[in-house]
Amino acid sequence: MSGTATRSAACSSDGSSEGMPGSRGYTTMKTPSLNKGLGFSKVERETLGLKGLLPPATLTLGAQVELTIQELRRKSSALDKYVFLQSLQDVHSTLYYAVLSRHTHECMPFVYTPVVGEACQKFSQIYRHTPQGLYLSMDDRGQLRSILDNWPVDDIRAIVFTDGERILGLGDQGVDGMGIPVGKLALYTACAGVDPSHCLPVTLDVGTNNQGKLNDPFYIGHKRRRLIGADYDAFVGEFIEAAVDKYGKSVMLQFEDFGNSNAFRLLHHWQEKVCCFNDDIQGTAAVALAGILGSTALTGTAVENHRFLFLGAGEAGAGIAELIAYAIHIETGKSVEECRKQIFMIDSKGLVCKSRLHELQHHKLNFAHDVAHMPDLLTAVKTLKPTVLIGVSTLAKSFNQPVIEAMSANCERPVIFALSNPTSKAECTPEEAYRWSNGAAVFASGSPFDPVELNGKNYVPGQGNNAYIFPGIGLAAVACGATRITDLDMYIAAKALAKTVEQDRLDVACVYPHLENIREVSLKVATAVAANKYATGQASVLPQPANLEAHIRSVMYEPGY
Structure with missing residues (x-):
């Protein structure tokens, strides 16, 4: 695809209509997708009526990017940026x-x-x-x-x-x-x-x-x-x-x-x-599942052998839990209902369980198991002995030292995902998770955190960012003309993402790939999802391209003049 978008403007910001004498160049510069700033060539300046509207110098897009990133770095606050x-x-x-x-x-x-x-x-x-x-x-x-x-x-x-x-x-x-x-x-x-x-x-x-x-x-x-x-x-x-x-x-x-x-x-x-999906329910679920699948290389424990406890039972928590149950179902052949028995949830009133059926919202009912009610997280960790703890509660600091230490007593390498956003709402910091587990925790968060050094070892906390999933889903849908997006697509996307984690990331206990490689990661996710769309008859761009990955790469937008 061309690096310039196709949208056009009917008039310029001063109200002059495109096509009026002398207005064409000005309108071009006032149309965001057509504007090149100092990137317009001498020929373009002549033919588009831009002479006099710009100083004489020209700059390549690369030079403009460099100037822009330098200016961004000079901004004093995050909101200013x-x-x-x-x-x-x-x-x-x-x-x-x-x-x-x-x-x-x-x-x-x-x-x-x-x-x-x-x-x-x-x-x-x-x-x-x-x-x-x-x-x-x-x-x-x-x-x-x-x-x-x-x-x-x-x-x-x-x-x-x-x-x-x-x-x-x-x-x-x-x-x-x-x-x-x-x-x-x-x-x-x-x-x-x-x-x-x-x-x-x-x-x-x-x-x-x-x-x-x-x-x-x-x-x-x-x-x-x-x-x-x-x-x-x-x-x-x-x-x-x-x-x-x-x-x-x-x-x-x-x-x-x-x-x-x-x-x-x-x-x-x-x-x-x-053709729709809910990113908070399904996208969050897929990126969390990818982290769990990726953690197997560090813990030696496959998804179907884990025991899960969620702090938070809203749409993000329920979405992740349902996709985990679906993944266990695919991996083992057990019914989804049976697979849900490995997953427990805590809401504002304590453990979700059968004795609370009368008061539970519909999305919690599938995880209301026949166990005794427990009023708090620490009690649940000590009693249920989960190997994976997932925070989607927006309760800052709720994964405290006793909780992390109790998780560490349950297994050699506990998986601790503090996924609440923004940073101020995270259930714990990576430094806390690593320190209180003596470096054993496999940690991921929803917002970015800096690397941690502990006892002479470097740790890079993974960011369970939905951006690892939803852009690839979108690219797949656009490239193949998807008519539906299903739970199977989300599972396939999660598996594809987990496969992109390289050894150097695992060496620092990180279960997500480099964000610097995000376009290639998205390409892999999109290719896997699009293949499923063709396999299930839910693609409208026909016939299926012989080389699906090459086709998807060919439709990826590259900014350029």
Whole structure:
């Protein structure tokens, strides 16, 4: 694919129409996907009417990337770096994606976690006026299909959409949650080469129950309590049906940061009808499963021989637990119901168990086993003797020293995944996990942490970042025209990711690959998932390419002039 996107602008920022005398060059520079800054050649400056609009020097894209990364490094705060990158995307998108693609490891924290959490909290204050996606309001009911026509690109293949109810571990951010779809789709491009012109971020503004937002005079969304019930479902359904009608049955729809009360229901309702997945439920599950599969090289214990305990029983925890049970089912042939018996969950009221059936939410019921109720994590660790402890609770420091020491007593190399985001919500730090386990823990977190040195040995904590999974899923869906995304796809993606972990990472107790290699990792994930789409008859790009990996590589976007 070309390094420049195909979208065009109808008018420039000063209101002059494209095609008016003298406006063509100015409009080109004001169109983010067409702008090259000082990268325009002398011939282009002549033919596009750019002479006089630029100083005479020319700079290659590589030189522009170097200048941009230097300026990014001079910014004083993480939020300043986020705003700088978003502003760059607004004015010079090819350069933006080139910076992200060539400095992915350095830029990712300022495009997504952990900084995107603060950005969403302050989104109304830092909002810039260049459209980065569509805001669809509950006042627009009945008009959503026609509003999609306002977006300047018709060939949309990947949509990330949110209603802002459960942003990371921060709760309801309303329309300010738009930072999540924007950031996720930026990573689709940076991490997997999905053409940005084919991507559309969407926020469904159904109101907010965040009183701080409702009281904020500068809040940019509707100041109303959240739409609920049948009206809410109808609004979400209208959007999904409008998107499929506009963009076709293979448009991929990624649910993002929906609240527990809606996320499972919407996924179960739509996953057999359209090409969709929920990243918080399924993407998080796949990346966590990949870490567990990868840990076998360090622990010697296969997934089916582990005993799992979750702190946190929301959509992320339930999603991971269900995919682990599915993986054990695939590996052993046992029923999924039998496999769930190896998995236990703790919520705010203690151990999920049969004696609490009357009060449990539907997504917890499958893990309500016939065991005695236990009120706290430490008791459960000592009694159930898990070998894998997974934190998805947003309860900072809940994996304390007694808990880690009890896990270490259960097995030689306990697997400790503190997956809550942002960093401030992590159940423990890697330094704590390594120190309290005397270096035995196999650790991963949801947000990035620095390497740790303990007793003369270096440890690199793995980041169970969904960016290892969802960009590859998206690339596969786009490359083969997937019509569905299934649990089997997520299992296959997890296995493919686990296979990319090289020995030098395992040597420092890390169960995830280098982020510097993320595009090649995404290619491997995409190839495995796309192969399954063809094998199951759920691909619409036909016939199947003879060399699937080469085909997928050929459609990966490379920023360039």
